[in-house]
Amino acid sequence: MKPDDSFAASLPRWPAAFNEVPKWVFEDADVFALELDRIFRGPVWHPVAHEVELPNPGDYKTVTVGRTPLLVIRGDDGVVRAFHNACTHRSTKLAMNFRGHTGDIECPYHRWVFDTQGQLRACPGEAEFPPDFKRADYNLAEARSASYVGLLFVSLHASPPPLMDWMGAMAGPVRDALGGDGRLKLLGYQKVRYQSNWKIYIDNDAFHAPLLHAAFRILRWQRPTGRQSRLPAGHMMILSAVDEAPDHGGLLRDPSVIEYQGGAAPRNKAAEQGPGSSLLAFWPLTAIANHLDIFNIRYANPVGLDQVEVHYAYFAHADDDADLVRHRLRQSSNMIGPSGFVSLEDATVFMRIQQALETDPSRTFFLKGYREGADLTETKQNDEAPNALWWEHYRQMMGFTREAG
Ligand code: FES
Ligand SMILES: [Fe+2]
Numbered sequence: 001m002k003p004d005d006s007f008a009a010s011l012p013r014w015p016a017a018f019n020e021v022p023k024w025v026f027e028d029a030d031v032f033a034l035e036l037d038r039i040f041r042g043p044v045w046h047p048v049a050h051e052v053e054l055p056n057p058g059d060y061k062t063v064t065v066g067r068t069p070l071l072v073i074r075g076d077d078g079v080v081r082a083f084h085n086a087c088t089h090r091s092t093k094l095a096m097n098f099r100g101h102t103g104d105i106e107c108p109y110h111r112w113v114f115d116t117q118g119q120l121r122a123c124p125g126e127a128e129f130p131p132d133f134k135r136a137d138y139n140l141a142e143a144r145s146a147s148y149v150g151l152l153f154v155s156l157h158a159s160p161p162p163l164m165d166w167m168g169a170m171a172g173p174v175r176d177a178l179g180g181d182g183r184l185k186l187l188g189y190q191k192v193r194y195q196s197n198w199k200i201y202i203d204n205d206a207f208h209a210p211l212l213h214a215a216f217r218i219l220r221w222q223r224p225t226g227r228q229s230r231l232p233a234g235h236m237m238i239l240s241a242v243d244e245a246p247d248h249g250g251l252l253r254d255p256s257v258i259e260y261q262g263g264a265a266p267r268n269k270a271a272e273q274g275p276g277s278s279l280l281a282f283w284p285l286t287a288i289a290n291h292l293d294i295f296n297i298r299y300a301n302p303v304g305l306d307q308v309e310v311h312y313a314y315f316a317h318a319d320d321d322a323d324l325v326r327h328r329l330r331q332s333s334n335m336i337g338p339s340g341f342v343s344l345e346d347a348t349v350f351m352r353i354q355q356a357l358e359t360d361p362s363r364t365f366f367l368k369g370y371r372e373g374a375d376l377t378e379t380k381q382n383d384e385a386p387n388a389l390w391w392e393h394y395r396q397m398m399g400f401t402r403e404a405g
Pocket of ligand 2: 204208209212213343346
């Protein structure tokens with residue numbers, strides 16, 4: 001059953017204070033069902049693949065948006081499309097691997113065959129089907145998709161906003177973070193399942209970085225001059241400068257892992273201006289990070305109420321020489337991957353928050369630094385209060401009512 005407005009209205013009220021988040025949003029199965037409907041099947045775009053992940057016709061990748069499995073495949077005509085990953089006969093899931101290469105796709109159950117453009121090509125026993133059966137009515141269902149600098153977004157909603165309107169002012173930084181022209185080369189993936197509700201993962205604030213992460217603090221490389229911006233569609237951008245040669249006090253046996261070699265990354269604006277760091281988080285939860293020589297995309301999706309899966313995809317630029325590709329590969333996963341040395345504590349904190357949700361339900365999460373009437377759309381890079389704007393977007397999308405103040 002689809003939760004409706006009466007369900008949203010029946011929940012406890014959202015706290016009146018703008019910087020408070022109620023705990024019940026993390027634990028209620030009906031809230032999760034409503035999120036699947038209003039957010040993951042809502043008027044939102046979800047980044048699912050960069051076209052360089054599927055360089056050749058027949059290359060595919062399987063992803064899940066909310067609970068909907070999708071098959072992202074480059075057709076024989078060279079076009080990348082996103083189909084519902086389900087046979088149109090009786091809904092058997094078609095592709096089971098994370099990535100692969102295929103010709104026609106045959107469903108194992110009754111052997112219907114689809115081509116790489118999603119068209120139904122053969123179905124055994126067709127002579128016995130009803131006389132008005134037409135194969136064309138049973139092509140794979142295609143999700144709405146749009147791409148920007150090679151990044152493919154899908155929406156499961158019937159009428160999402162135009163992609164560029166939805167992306168707004170983040171379009172330029174996204175272009176830069178994808179190498180300036182999207183001519184990337186896939187280096188590989190790391191996948192992780194964080195043991196927490198997906199919103200605990202994305203609520204990971206910028207304030208915590210130098211406090212939680214020991215290596216971040218020791219290296220002290222992030223200059224405090226960066227900016228955090230929040231956009232009308234809920235997206236977040238943090239753009240900051242990074243010190244080129246931080247003093248690691250001899251703690252790193254191989255300091256090359258924190259070196260900046262960006263001179264050979266000509267299309268990255270941040271690189272032209274010295275080392276930079278950008279974190280661009282599309283609402284609701286997939287982000288692109290560009291830090292020193294790292295290009296990564298963190299595709300994220302909830303697995304259920306208490307787990308979120310994140311696929312870190314690492315890239316080099318197509319023009320990089322072999323040394324720079326190797327450097328990017330080492331730096332990417334070792335520094336800010338799921339077990340990177342400046343980010344590995346996050347997984348534990350997400351789990352510990354999840355484990356403590358069952359305590360005093362009257363307590364809310366609160367975000368520090370908020371003052372009544374403050375403009376949170378442009379702040380310092382490491383502020384926590386702007387997360388309140390993510391939550392306000394969430395509250396409105398979900399139709400939750402705020403308590404009177
Ligand atoms: S379910 Fe795929 S052919 Fe029957
Ligand atoms: Fe972190």
